[in-house]
Amino acid sequence: xxxxxxxxxxxxxxxxxxxxxxxxHAPLKRGEKSCAFAKVEDLADIQVGCLRTxxxxxxxxxxxxxxxFAFSPQGYVPVNEEEGKRYVLFGLHPCxxxxxxxxxxxxxxxxxDTYYFERRKHVAIIGLDCIPDQHCFxxxxxxxxxxxxxxxxxxxxxxxxxxxxxxxxxxxxxxxSHHLFGEVDERAKEEFKRRSNARREHFAVDVETWGLPEIxxxxxxxxxxxxxGDKCLSxxxxxxxxPTCYCYDVLDILELNxxxxxxxxxxDSCLFKDYALVAGGHNxxxxxxxxxxxxxxxxxxxxxxxxxxxxCTGCGRCxxxxxxxxxxxxxxxxxxxxxxx
Amino acid sequence: xxxxxxxxxxxxxxxxxxxxxxxxxxxxRLFQLRFEDEEVARNFKHxxxxxxxLSVLGTGEAPISISSSPTxxxxxxLCVRKVGRVTxxxxxxxxxxxxxIRGPYGNGYPVEEMEGHNLLLVAGGLGMAPLRSLLWxxxxxxxxxxxxxxxxxARVPGDxxxxxxxxxxxxxxxxxxxxxxxxDDTGRWPAHIGVVPKLFDKVELDPKTTIAAVCGPPVMYxxxxxxxxxxxxxxxxxxxxxxxxxxxxxxxxxxxAIGYKYTCLDGPIFTYWDxxxxxEVV
Numbered sequence: 028x029x030x031x032x033x034x035x036x037x038x039x040x041x042x043x044x045x046x047x048x049x050x051x052h053a054p055l056k057r058g059e060k061s062c063a064f065a066k067v068e069d070l071a072d073i074q075v076g077c078l079r080t081x082x083x084x085x086x087x088x089x090x091x092x093x094x095x096f097a098f099s100p101q102g103y104v105p106v107n108e109e110e111g112k113r114y115v116l117f118g119l120h121p122c123x124x125x126x127x128x129x130x131x132x133x134x135x136x137x138x139x140d141t142y143y144f145e146r147r148k149h150v151a152i153i154g155l156d157c158i159p160d161q162h163c164f165x166x167x168x169x170x171x172x173x174x175x176x177x178x179x180x181x182x183x184x185x186x187x188x189x190x191x192x193x194x195x196x197x198x199x200x201x202x203x204s205h206h207l208f209g210e211v212d213e214r215a216k217e218e219f220k221r222r223s224n225a226r227r228e229h230f231a232v233d234v235e236t237w238g239l240p241e242i243x244x245x246x247x248x249x250x251x252x253x254x255x256g257d258k259c260l261s262x263x264x265x266x267x268x269x270p271t272c273y274c275y276d277v278l279d280i281l282e283l284n285x286x287x288x289x290x291x292x293x294x295d296s297c298l299f300k301d302y303a304l305v306a307g308g309h310n311x312x313x314x315x316x317x318x319x320x321x322x323x324x325x326x327x328x329x330x331x332x333x334x335x336x337x338x339c340t341g342c343g344r345c346x347x348x349x350x351x352x353x354x355x356x357x358x359x360x361x362x363x364x365x366x367x368x
Numbered sequence: 369x370x371x372x373x374x375x376x377x378x379x380x381x382x383x384x385x386x387x388x389x390x391x392x393x394x395x396x397r398l399f400q401l402r403f404e405d406e407e408v409a410r411n412f413k414h415x416x417x418x419x420x421x422l423s424v425l426g427t428g429e430a431p432i433s434i435s436s437s438p439t440x441x442x443x444x445x446l447c448v449r450k451v452g453r454v455t456x457x458x459x460x461x462x463x464x465x466x467x468x469i470r471g472p473y474g475n476g477y478p479v480e481e482m483e484g485h486n487l488l489l490v491a492g493g494l495g496m497a498p499l500r501s502l503l504w505x506x507x508x509x510x511x512x513x514x515x516x517x518x519x520x521x522a523r524v525p526g527d528x529x530x531x532x533x534x535x536x537x538x539x540x541x542x543x544x545x546x547x548x549x550x551x552d553d554t555g556r557w558p559a560h561i562g563v564v565p566k567l568f569d570k571v572e573l574d575p576k577t578t579i580a581a582v583c584g585p586p587v588m589y590x591x592x593x594x595x596x597x598x599x600x601x602x603x604x605x606x607x608x609x610x611x612x613x614x615x616x617x618x619x620x621x622x623x624x625a626i627g628y629k630y631t632c633l634d635g636p637i638f639t640y641w642d643x644x645x646x647x648e649v650v
Contacts, residue, residue, distance in 0.1 A: 095379055098425050102383050138378040138618035247647055274622030277615055281426040288426050297622065305613050306452025311648055325625055332628035
């Protein structure tokens with residue numbers, strides 16, 4: 028991999044120059060403590076130190092609501108909402124990049140989701156490393172670092188960033204601002220290694236994930252699921268903020284003439300009561316506890332069987348967003364201890 | 369580079385015309401469909417047990433299993449029960465209307481692996497809809513299979529799907545067709561009376577050389593499975609078809625996930641061994 032350095036004072040000039048590759052989006056301040064990925068007007072607004080945005084970057088590839096196509100009595104008409112608009116996304120932490128890699132897995136395969144990849148190929152990703160807080164458990168989920176999934180990745184090494192160039196597009200971006208970048212010297216190497224090792228010490232939690240699929244199988248009937256179901260409000264917040272939740276609902280919206288319309292899809296959640304309801308009225312998961320269990324089960328057990336890895340990045344958003352204080356770290360820890368008793 | 373949705377967009381339905389509607393029993397109709405685009409029609413190849421996503425413009429989509437056999441191409445047949453929003457809208461459409469179809473989806477029956485075996489088809493109610501595709505596939509490839517036994521039950525004679533077609537099989541020498549009704553309210557029913565599991569007493573079954581395909585309401589599965597297991601059928605020689613809200617049909621929308629599997633990609637046909645290891649199957 029090509030590696031260069033970028034002095035911190037050159038970051039904003041570089042981001043300014045990157046606008047020629049697409050509309051620049053980065054974490055901006057929302058509430059007192061919250062940040063969200065949004066269009067950057069003034070570079071000074073970028074929250075470089077933001078840890079966890081409210082929504083993960085999946086919203087750029089899989090918008091909360093999206094038109095799939097229009098229809099009329101004569102048939103179906105393709106529509107494209109954004110006409111290949113290009114974005115440069117700055118400030119994605121390794122967990123968020125892993126989240127996108129997981130969505131890439133889901134939306135590719137035998138049937139490629141053309142809407143997702145149309146957007147995906149128009150977004151340049153500039154990653155940034157971070158220092159975890161008490162909700163982060165990316166160290167446990169193996170998403171603490173990423174070797175790919177970005178065009179450029181910046182690691183803080185004091186007064187500079189170490190910049191990994193991941194793609195040909197990333198290389199173009201560096202070359203377009205080559206005067207801002209420097210060589211990797213011995214001091215940079217040493218500092219990168221020192222900080223990489225030191226980052227592990229910041230984690231407040233370390234969830235054991237070995238054997239987790241088996242533990243989920245063994246504890247399928249555990250009372251812990253009932254307890255979680257009693258607390259859960261079925262609000263779906265955990266799914267909306269999750270970087271790997273991809274479920275969607277499809278609906279036809281008719282115009283007033285009742286002839287033309289559009290088929291749209293929008294984010295759905297397996298916590299919602301009618302999620303597993305079939306025509307005829309049978310609901311395969313009418314209990315809240317079965318819905319909570321299904322969500323965690325799918326992420327930590329079902330997805331592993333399907334794709335060989337859990338659909339969880341340890342970003343901590345579900346913990347932060349849950350109004351009922353349902354905490355996946357606690358749940359996993361308790362399930363594990365039940366198995367060991 | 370075109371930024372339009374590419375032609376191979378898996379979500380975009382193809383237009384199909386309703387060429388004939390054959391009323392079956394109350395709230396059940398057989399829709400015969402033809403794709404508008406000849407190339408689409410030519411390229412549509414399915415295996416028994418697969419399903420399509422049927423669109424009624426402005427109402428939405430629903431997964432419907434294919435009732436016609438791939439050995440009889442040209443017309444696609446879907447046996448539909450009026451049970452939800454989309455099917456209710458479909459029932460309001462007259463012949464010649466255009467609807468949307470995409471697919472075929474799902475794994476379908478492993479017909480190549482079933483070749484050389486006896487086939488036991490066990491259906492109850494609307495379960496005959498997907499099994500009809502397998503039935504006619506096997507009959508049209510008769511030399512590839514050993515004995516073929518069909519067991520099908522309905523509540524009353526008036527509730528039996530494909531009744532006349534199936535009655536025609538009663539005296540065919542190359543199939544054992546056992547039709548039953550829970551009760552005969554006509555006084556003219558020519559076949560058996562009683563529930564489907566009772567039909568097992570009428571036939572000899574060799575579990576080593578027979579593959580069973582079972583499709584019906586949950587209550588039927590319980591007793592049919594019991595009969596099959598009593599006769600020492602291996603759990604992976606029992607094929608079942610599962611129902612879920614298969615919204616996208618292509619493993620993306622998440623709705624049909626059961627534990628480890630997507631019903632739309634890994635199913636809807638599962639072996640009994642697969643099913644007993646899946647949580648929340650019924």
